[in-house]
Amino acid sequence: MELPNHAKQLLLQLNQQRAKGYLCDVIIVVENALFRAHKNILAASSIYFKSLILHDNLINLDTDMVNPSVFRQILDFIYTGKLLSSDQFSDHNFNALLTAASYLQLHDLAALCRKKLKRNGRSLLNKPTTSTNGRTSRNQRLSSTPVTPNQMSGLKDSDKTKRHEELLKDDLSEDEMFVRNAHCATSANSLSPSTSKNGSNGSCGMQELGLDLSKKSPSGSTATEEVSPSSIPQESPQSASESIANSASFDENTNTQNLTSGEPMELGGGECEESQPPPDVDQHKSSRQVARQRRQPKSEGRKCEDAERGTLPNGVAKRLNVAGERLPGGGHGNSEVSFQCKDDEEGLENGQEQSEESGQSESDGGRNSTNYVYRQEGFEPALGDNLYVCIPCGKGFPSSEELNAHVETHTEEELYIKEEEDDSYPKEDEVEAEDLSSQITHVHSTESRRFSCSVCNKSYKDPATLRQHEKTHWLTRPFPCNICGKMFTQRGTMTRHMRSHLGLKPFACDECGMRFTRQYRLTEHMRVHSGEKPYECQLCGGKFTQQRNLISHLRMHTSPS
DNA sequence: CTGGGGATGGGGCCC
DNA sequence: CGGGCCCCATCCCCA
Numbered sequence: 001m002e003l004p005n006h007a008k009q010l011l012l013q014l015n016q017q018r019a020k021g022y023l024c025d026v027i028i029v030v031e032n033a034l035f036r037a038h039k040n041i042l043a044a045s046s047i048y049f050k051s052l053i054l055h056d057n058l059i060n061l062d063t064d065m066v067n068p069s070v071f072r073q074i075l076d077f078i079y080t081g082k083l084l085s086s087d088q089f090s091d092h093n094f095n096a097l098l099t100a101a102s103y104l105q106l107h108d109l110a111a112l113c114r115k116k117l118k119r120n121g122r123s124l125l126n127k128p129t130t131s132t133n134g135r136t137s138r139n140q141r142l143s144s145t146p147v148t149p150n151q152m153s154g155l156k157d158s159d160k161t162k163r164h165e166e167l168l169k170d171d172l173s174e175d176e177m178f179v180r181n182a183h184c185a186t187s188a189n190s191l192s193p194s195t196s197k198n199g200s201n202g203s204c205g206m207q208e209l210g211l212d213l214s215k216k217s218p219s220g221s222t223a224t225e226e227v228s229p230s231s232i233p234q235e236s237p238q239s240a241s242e243s244i245a246n247s248a249s250f251d252e253n254t255n256t257q258n259l260t261s262g263e264p265m266e267l268g269g270g271e272c273e274e275s276q277p278p279p280d281v282d283q284h285k286s287s288r289q290v291a292r293q294r295r296q297p298k299s300e301g302r303k304c305e306d307a308e309r310g311t312l313p314n315g316v317a318k319r320l321n322v323a324g325e326r327l328p329g330g331g332h333g334n335s336e337v338s339f340q341c342k343d344d345e346e347g348l349e350n351g352q353e354q355s356e357e358s359g360q361s362e363s364d365g366g367r368n369s370t371n372y373v374y375r376q377e378g379f380e381p382a383l384g385d386n387l388y389v390c391i392p393c394g395k396g397f398p399s400s401e402e403l404n405a406h407v408e409t410h411t412e413e414e415l416y417i418k419e420e421e422d423d424s425y426p427k428e429d430e431v432e433a434e435d436l437s438s439q440i441t442h443v444h445s446t447e448s449r450r451f452s453c454s455v456c457n458k459s460y461k462d463p464a465t466l467r468q469h470e471k472t473h474w475l476t477r478p479f480p481c482n483i484c485g486k487m488f489t490q491r492g493t494m495t496r497h498m499r500s501h502l503g504l505k506p507f508a509c510d511e512c513g514m515r516f517t518r519q520y521r522l523t524e525h526m527r528v529h530s531g532e533k534p535y536e537c538q539l540c541g542g543k544f545t546q547q548r549n550l551i552s553h554l555r556m557h558t559s560p561s
Numbered sequence: 562c563t564g565g566g567g568a569t570g571g572g573g574c575c576c
Numbered sequence: 577c578g579g580g581c582c583c584c585a586t587c588c589c590c591a
Contacts, residue, residue, distance in 0.1 A: 465574095489574085490573080493572065493573070493574080496571085517570080521570080528568075544566085
């Protein structure tokens with residue numbers, strides 16, 4: 001007994017899920033575009049994907065072998081078994097597809113392309129011929145003898161680059177080359193409004209953000225062989241899928257990115273430059289790093305636990321639910337959408353309240369749980385595209401910038417939160433922490449701090465800093481994360497947050513190759529190698545490499561136990 | 562099993 | 577806008 005359409009229906013469902021980001025657990029980065037997908041599907045389609053996604057949730061494909069538009073077609077093919085017929089399927093397109101399919105070891109697709117090219121009478125796949133300019137088409141040569149990623153990675157960089165250049169020349173039409181560049185430029189502009197405002201300078205936005213995708217998940221097959229610490233994403237599959245799904249959810253709601261099936265999420269630019277080989281850090285790998293590699297799965301589980309307990313960043317936790325609620329098209333209610341950890345027994349039926357409350361109380365002490373507007377909270381059908389809502393007046397705005405501008409038109413009295421019960425600055429734990437910190441550092445002199453906050457009386461040296469501080473009292477957070485939607489008061493914090501989404505760690509340790517999202521972390525880390533312990537406990541003489549550990553230690557001294 | 566220490570990640574915020 | 581520091585939270589190791 002066999003259901004005739006079972007496989008077809010299954011694929012259909014999976015493709016729909018992909019379009020909505022449901023249960024997607026891997027991000028594929030192609031140039032500046034992000035694609036979400038399901039690991040199982042990719043693994044079932046290609047040995048190459050299978051090996052890549054085994055250790056990584058963020059895959060960065062070699063941009064010389066595949067470009068975003070081609071990869072979109074490929075992804076569609078993987079999920080549907082069909083190559084959409086359209087005018088765009090020129091021979092050039094099939095060549096590009098063939099190259100990419102070979103690179104990704106999608107043998108069926110490669111065979112289809114070869115067949116199509118052969119049918120068009122232009123295929124030189126099986127019998128290399130001389131092209132009009134007398135050159136042998138290296139693309140076709142490659143296609144007939146697919147280069148496995150391992151083979152490719154075995155090439156010297158120079159050879160690889162050369163080969164890529166050859167492939168590019170042969171595979172991509174002038175138009176495609178143009179599109180690639182234009183794509184880069186436009187996506188730099190499609191970065192968050194704030195970033196795009198700064199212009200792209202002809203480079204892709206990632207670099208402006210300090211986001212180096214190639215460093216995160218190097219192209220080629222390195223991930224298939226040995227997983228360097230840097231290639232292990234910090235993001236659990238769970239959080240990755242949350243991010244993607246959540247991103248999709250409000251993309252669909254806000255039409256800001258207008259995702260369609262397989263359409264790349266315009267992250268806001270990527271590197272136009274050729275992907276760089278990963279730094280060879282394996283031989284420097286410390287035992288600790290190896291240990292960390294080992295425990296990575298556990299830390300993923302930990303994030304699941306965090307989600308359960310609502311200790312994930314509030315925006316993430318919240319969108320986890322919102323994504324389920326607000327997906328358009330009906331039929332995708334909460335019951336169908338589940339981004340829970342697989343071992344989550346408790347479920348998220350009441351998870352929205354949990355994540356909203358506990359999630360925020362964790363990181364923000366609960367202070368902003370009622371103060372700040374999240375886009376989803378402001379999302380009402382009546383608001384249309386004006387999803388950035390000002391709480392005091394209820395007006396909606398299409399962008400954070402406009403909301404920001406609007407907020408500034410309010411008077412201070414309107415803007416500041418009159419919550420006497422919560423405005424006991426500093427809070428108790430802050431006082432305690434300050435007591436501890438005061439044992440290490442001295443209190444700032446207030447003499448030169450002429451500019452004081454009218455809300456909490458904190459004083460600052462210059463008006464700009466005061467203004468920056470005052471924004472922390474605002475009702476809104478003007479800088480949303482493009483991936484999870486979490487809002488931030490400072491753009492820099494949001495940018496930093498984005499790095500954690502993407503597992504981007506631009507700051508590498510020269511000693512062991514370990515990578516960090518922040519320079520300061522690297523500085524901190526370097527003391528591990530130098531053995532420097534500049535922080536000394538005045539009570540017991542204990543020395544520490546990090547100030548925070550000294551503070552933690554001091555807490556041990558001062559605690560009643 | 563427990564507590565302390567080492568190390569790391571993420572957010573807030575000031576400079 | 578980046579750097580730096582503070583906070584909290586967490587993990588792992590080890591005594």
